[in-house]
Amino acid sequence: MKQIILILIIITCFSSCKSSKQDKSKRTTSSRIITKQLDVVNTKDEFKNIHSAETNILTRPENIINYAKQFEGVRYKWGGTTKSGMDCSGLIFESFRAYDILLPRISRDMAKRGKKIPLKAVNTGDLLFFKTGNRRNTINHVGLIIAIKNNNIQFIHATTSNGVITSWLNEDYWLKAFFEARHVL
Incomplete structure (x- = not known):
């Protein structure tokens, strides 16, 4: 019984490691997309665009x-x-x-x-x-x-x-x- 529990823990650890690596690679890809978006859009410009969109309604x-x-x-x-x-x-x-x-x-x-x-x-x-x-x-x-x-x-x-x-x-x-x-x- 102890051996079965030990085997299950080991399998869980290895499968968790594999999942972590996949998550990490997914996060890296996501970060790259976000980074690219931030590089392209300056935060000040983004605020001004939002500000302009609001103000265009009125004179x-x-x-x-x-x-x-x-x-x-x-x-x-x-x-x-x-x-x-x-x-x-x-x-x-x-x-x-x-x-x-x-x-x-x-x-x-x-x-x-x-x-x-x-x-x-x-x-x-x-x-x-x-x-x-x-x-x-x-x-x-x-x-x-x-x-x-x-x-x-x-x-x-x-x-x-x-x-x-x-x-x-x-x-x-x-x-x-x-x-x-x-x-x-």
Whole structure:
């Protein structure tokens, strides 16, 4: 009886070894295929392709607007560019940067980019610039147009008192502070 058990164990060991060799050769072949695929497809490019496939459904301005809207309700933080705190130019900078459009980080420098346009010609995705009564009388605030309804312009921006919010240009404060609109896309 002991001899039969010993023989069965030996047979099992040899058959296991044979199986391991087959598995190992199969794994090697599989690894080669995977390696070849990884060599051919750069991970960054693969991510960009997935990112592009998602973004092709919407227009570029719509994607930028949707990106900016994810920060709604985020508190104001001077120099902030994250969900833990955001300032007005940080919101615009990050929203455009997410779609490979690099703008300057400061609102007065952003106002030097793109083409100045009259309010009648603005579209979603355009930028509104404001002078909010600072001592130097320079542009110090920026907002992104997200909708135009009944000749009124809705924009998203970050305020010191309420953080990232949407406002309407026809509100007294914003209409008085408005300086210019620019098309950067």
